[in-house]
Amino acid sequence: MKKSLYETDEAVMEGIRRSDDRALAYLYKLHFPMISHFILNNSGTEDEAKDIYQEGVIVFYEKIKDNSLELSCQIKTYLYSVCRRLWLKRLAEKGRYATKLEDTDNFVAVEEDTDQHEEQEKQFGVMGEALGQLGEPCKSLLEDYYIHTHSMQAISDKFGYTNSDTAKNQKYKCLQRLKKLFFATYKPGVR
Template identity: 55%
Template sequence: MDSTTALAADAQLIRAIQGGDERALSQLYRLHWPMVSHFVLQNSGSEDDARDVYQEGVMVFYEKVREGSLELSCQIKTYLYAVCRRLWLKRLTTKSRLHGVRLLDDDDYGPYLNTGAEDDLHEAEERDRRFATMSEALTHLGEPCRSLLEGFYL
């Protein structure tokens, strides 16, 4: 598939997701799963690790599409790869398993990794952190303050 055809297919997929088409989300899962699975498995991960990373990466993409804040400068495939790659590397670092592991495709994919996905991922992580902080603070409030705030903001 040439890049023009791929971009047209991506635009159609994005419109379908924006319209709430569940089949589009299923198609997205099927299309790019092998690429992410291969990357994680080749870089010290398990099938379960790959599933977790892919699920999280697709959710970042899905939320951006549904919010209308996705600004793609590449194919969906490249965007998802960059998000999932970043997520996996972060997990490896967290688990202290990165030491001594050479990522097999750094050189091959380097020019394609500047997709804006890192910024989107950072925003999603920051939003999750803020929600966790807010949730923790709400547990310390008494009634009716907690109910009023939850009713207004949630």
């Protein structure tokens, strides 16, 4: 796997100062999923997420170029904070948000929100790996129940179990195996 020229925040900022378009392109791709996730989960669309992210990157870019940014956190935290504020302001303008913008700072600190998002992403990744290691029929049974929301009776019929109670029993055993695989890999708070 080819390593990026911009592996650190300092390298990205230096690239922007040198007017290297690759630094800006890298920045656009790097943190957009986080912003998109936030906006889509808060009454927004994909296009609105793109607009807000672009505005946030422009704010960051201009502050880097005129040397007025004293960054005391990671770039992603800064961008998240800027984009979050821009989005909440836009929601307020559209009347989709009931509270005043000043009240929003009382919710969750940006660092906490970003850390929580990263931790969830890590958990999803580890869970995906554990599900991949689980094997059949457990993998299909759990996917049918939790993802495709099939009834126990439908699962019982599909897998040839005697009745839905037998299917429930099997689901429980599969969950225990999945849990064991998950916690063998997952270490909370460790990055």
